[in-house]
Structures are given as structure tokens and as C-alpha cells.
């Protein structure tokens with residue numbers, strides 16, 4: 001019999017500068033994250049507070065009232081959209097009797113559930129250690145047991161928390177060494193791939209349809225309606241058709257191909273520990289010959305999503321302009337969920353983009369044509385859009 005999902009309450013702070021609509025959108029996304037982590041969302045609340053309470057972030061009065069209300073409904077977890085300090089999480093747990101997770105902790109839990117390969121597991125564990133290090137409260141007894149317990153304490157006067165920190169730091173060094181080795185293996189694999197085939201990376205906000213597009217282009221991939229369904233990079237060969245005109249006899253009958261790499265999705269406030277830990281996976285994006293930036297065109301926050309993608313790409317070293325810049329094609333996916341006037345408005349807003357539907361084979365010929373243009377040599381110069389440029393970092 002399946003276990004019943006854990007029930008959770010979602011909360012977010014609304015400061016005097018924050019628009020309520022925006023915080024509601026953030027809570028909706030948090031609900032999707034919670035669902036992707038296996039929680040059942042009981043309710044969502046916005047807590048209006050002009051100042052952050054240093055001890056409990058949201059203030060003890062509001063938290064106590066909420067806890068009393070939801071404990072009768074079987075809620076066991078409190079998930080907060082804001083990034084909290086370790087001491088704040090502890091204080092909230094003590095006050096409410098609920099298990100408290102912040103946004104970063106929730107995203108880390110999803111990544112932990114999804115990690116399959118040795119590399120993904122090591123990357124996620126590294127991010128977890130970096131996240132926990134400043135939050136230690138002397139309770140890492142499981143690590144102590146693993147290490148044998150006896151003789152772990154350093155010299156006289158080293159407190160339990162210092163021992164814990166030392167153990168986590170040692171683990172971080174081990175993981176970094178392991179990942180450096182795996183990155184080298186990945187580099188060798190890349191160098192061993194057939195020359196002359198351009199390598200294209202699918203990038204974009206999580207759940208936009210990257211894996212669906214991989215499937216449409218290459219026949220492989222397992223799309224799922226979950227945030228962060230894909231953690232591991234998968235590279236497959238795509239057939240791009242021929243550039244042959246039977247009427248004029250121009251072009252070549254030889255079919256063209258490229259390699260398409262599916263990658264981990266981005267999200268607003270993607271924990272920096274994860275971006276750093278996923279350096280080698282994201283290296284597939286950085287070293288690709290071109291990028292297909294996939295977006296869910298039917299999402300109400302499309303423009304915000306694009307800004308997050310633009311900012312994250314810059315964070316991992318993919319600049320939109322300059323000699324190192326990779327050719328990019330914006331794929332506005334899921335247009336089957338839009339009406340004609342919405343599609344026309346999008347055409348105006350993003351004239352260089354391809355409007356596509358990965359599950360109904362729409363826009364794919366246009367994408368293949370663009371990809372064929374990559375062979376041989378670099379793509380032509382193009383107009384940049386606002387979301388790609390530095391000043392487009394969204395207000396959080």
C-alpha cells in the first residue's frame with residue numbers, strides 16, 4: 001500500500017515593497033516544488049510583515065496562531081519561500097512543533113530524490129554539505145557513527161560543533177576531488193565524440209518541455225510533469241533532414257545530424273550551492289556549440305522565467321554577446337495551449353523565436369532548419385533580446 005503523502009503548509013513573507021500578486025505567484029511555484037517533492041499542500045499563506053523578525057523571521061505571534069490552526073488538519077511540515085538561517089529554522093520548529101524547510105532545503109530534497117548517477121549524487125551531496133555547514137547545531141551524530149566515533153575529537157577543548165564542522169569540511173573536500181575526476185572523464189568523453197557534429201544544449205526553466213523537445217528531435221527522453229524531472233545530462237543524436245531542393249537540384253542529399261544534450265532546468269532563486277555543485281553538468285551547456293532556449297509560452301510568468309534563464313546562463317559563463325557567445329534560438333514551446341491573439345502578441349514580443357509544440361510536432365521543422373544552418377561554421381549575428389542582458393535580473 002502506498003504511504004499517504006506528508007501534508008504541508010506553505011508560507012511566504014510579503015514586505016512593504018512586495019506586490020501581493022507576485023508573492024502569490026511565488027507561492028504557486030513553491031506548491032509545485034512541494035508537489036514534486038511528494039508533499040500534499042494543505043494550504044498557502046502570505047504573512048505580511050514590514051520587518052524581518054531576526055529570531056523567527058516571520059514573528060512568533062503569527063507563527064503560533066498558524067501552527068495551532070493547521071495542527072488539527074494533520075499538517076506536519078511548514079515550507080517557507082524565504083531563505084532562512086539555521087537558527088531561524090530551529091526557532092520556528094520549536095515554536096510551531098512542525099518540521100520547517102526553506103526554499104533551498106526543499107529544492108535540495110527534490111534533487112536528492114532524483115539523483116541517479118554517481119555524478120549527480122556527488123553534486124547534490126556537495127550542495128547539501130555546503131548548505132548544512134553554516135546550519136550545524138551539533139547533531140551530526142550519524143556522521144560520527146560512520147567515522148567510528150572514537151578518536152574523532154581533535155585536541156582538548158574542541159567542541160562537538162567544531163568536530164561536526166571538521167567532518168563536513170572533510171566530506172566537502174572528498175566530494176570536490178571526486179567531482180574534479182568525473183569532470184575530467186566527461187571532458188574526455190566530449191573530446192571523443194564524433195567531430196563535425198555540432199553539439200546543441202537544451203536549456204530553460206524547469207518543466208518548460210526540454211525533455212519533450214529532446215524526444216521530438218531524437219526519439220528519446222522521458223518527459224514528466226514535475227519540476228526538476230531531469231538532473232542528468234543526456235546526449236542523443238538528432239536527424240535534421242536534408243538541404244536539397246528537388247526542383248533546382250541544389251543542395252546536398254546527404255542527411256545532416258547534430259547532438260542534442262538535455263540538461264537540468266533552472267528556477268528562480270536556484271540555490272547557489274547547486275549552481276556551484278552542478279558545474280560539471282552545466283559544463284555541457286557552456287561548451288555546447290549552440291543553445292536551444294526552451295520556454296513554456298503558456299506560462300503566465302513567461303517573461304520572468306526568461307529573465308531567470310538569461311541571468312542563470314550568465315552566471316554559468318554563457319554570455320549572450322562577444323566572441324565566445326554561442327548561437328541561441330528561443331523556442332517558445334507549448335503554444336498549443338495558446339489562442340491565436342496570444343500567439344500574435346508573442347510573435348511581436350519575440351520576433352526571432354520559434355513557436356513550437358514538442359508533443360504535436362509543431363515548429364520542429366523550423367528548429368531543424370536553424371540547426372542545419374549551424375553546419376558548417378558559426379551562425380549569423382542576431383539581435384539580442386532584453387532578457388539576455390545584465391540589467392534584466394528580476395526583482396526577487
Ligand SMILES: Nc1nc2c(ncn2[C@@H]2O[C@H](COP(=O)(O)OP(=O)(O)OP(=O)(O)O)[C@@H](O)[C@H]2O)c(=O)[nH]1
Nearest residue numbers: 206207208209210211212224225228229230265358
Ligand atoms: N501541452 C503541452 N505540454 C507539453 C509540451 N511540451 C511539454 N509538455 C508537458 O510539460 C511537462 C514537462 O515536460 P518536460 O519535457 O519533462 O519538461 P522539462 O523542461 O524537461 O522539465 P524538467 O526536466 O523537470 O526541468 C510534461 O508533462 C510534458 O508532457 C507542449 O508543447 N504542449
Ligand SMILES: [Mg+2]
Nearest residue numbers: 210211229230
Ligand atoms: Mg526534463
